[in-house]
Amino acid sequence: MNEVVYQLAKMIDHSILHPTMTDVDLKRECEVARKYDVASVCVKPYAVKQAVEFLKASDVLVGCVIGFPAGNSAIEVKVFEAETACKDGAVEIDMVINIGKALLGDWTYITDEIKSVTNACHRNGAIVKVIFETDYVTKETDIVKLCQICTEVGADYVKTSSGFGFVKQANGDYNYVGATVPILELMKKSVGPKVKVKAAGGVRTLDQLLAVQAAGCSRCGATATITIIEDAIKRFGKQ
Secondary structure, three states: OOHHHHHHHOOEEEEEOOOOOOHHHHHHHHHHHHHHOOOEEEEOHHHHHHHHHHOOOOOOEEEEEEOOOOOOOOHHHHHHHHHHHHHHOOOEEEEEOOHHHHHHOOHHHHHHHHHHHHHHHHHOOOEEEEEOOOOOOOOHHHHHHHHHHHHHHOOOEEEOOOOOOOEEOOOOOEEOOOOOHHHHHHHHHHOOOOOEEEEOOOOOOHHHHHHHHHOOOOEEEEOOHHHHHHHHHHHHOOO
């Protein structure tokens, strides 16, 4: 694989998170992740053990979502869920914050929550990515504050979205925006030097992946991995 293509593939956390996905889907998508040698898969909590088995003898890491997708679990439940995922073999944890508490500006609660999950992950040898859900938490001042908290408590990544943060549109439909370059740039400049940025939600093309890379992202959640990497191979070559 071309070095440029390899580096792009190693930005991707291949998402296997839709509620209707079965174990058959999980196996198929893990094979996609293996074929394209992405950074990781991001799976539902019950699927961690299976994903670890499917991806053994590969360089693809197994990640797991916590408090997903709405972030409403109690802090103690999120910690337990993270610890369980780590014991099952996950080495990356993507946690959703308590969105209502963030909108309220209860930063003491948010700090305790992120710190508790981060410490649990680090004790168990995993990194943690903190999902803000920027379709809901839209104020720049709140996003900056969340970045500061994540920096203070030692989180490894800040992340835009779950990919399920649907907002009612003017026409009555529910949809989401997900990662945008301005928000990613804001997050990048608002975190400390040890905290990385992950884009998630709405990145479905090679050009969109290149755009979030240019905005400072180290990782990107994606379901359109095949399309993105096949297009990268066509554009940048195999060798």
